[in-house]
Amino acid sequence: MSVQKKEYVYVGKTEIKALIVGLVTGVLYGALNLPIPAPNVLGGNLAILFTFVGLLIVGLLRHEMAIGRPPKSADDAGNGSN
Numbered sequence: 001m002s003v004q005k006k007e008y009v010y011v012g013k014t015e016i017k018a019l020i021v022g023l024v025t026g027v028l029y030g031a032l033n034l035p036i037p038a039p040n041v042l043g044g045n046l047a048i049l050f051t052f053v054g055l056l057i058v059g060l061l062r063h064e065m066a067i068g069r070p071p072k073s074a075d076d077a078g079n080g081s082n
Contacts, residue, residue: 006063008070009056
C-alpha cells in the first residue's frame with residue numbers, strides 16, 4: 001500500500017495572480033467587444049466551479065486534501081520556496 005501525499009487547498013500568490021489576470025482579460029475582451037474564452041452564461045461558469053468543489057469534497061472525505069497552508073516541515077526549511 002503506497003502512502004499518498006496530502007494536497008492542501010488555499011489562496012496563495014498564484015491564485016491572486018490568476019484572479020488579477022482573469023479580471024484584466026475580462027475587461028479587455030469586454031472593451032474590445034470580443035467573445036470571452038469561457039462559457040458566457042452563468043450556468044457554464046457554475047458547472048466549472050462546482051466540478052472543482054465536487055473534486056474538493058471527495059478529496060476531503062478521502063483525507064487526500066486539506067484546506068489551509070501545508071504545515072512547515074524540516075524538508076521545506078532550507079529550500080526557499082513559498
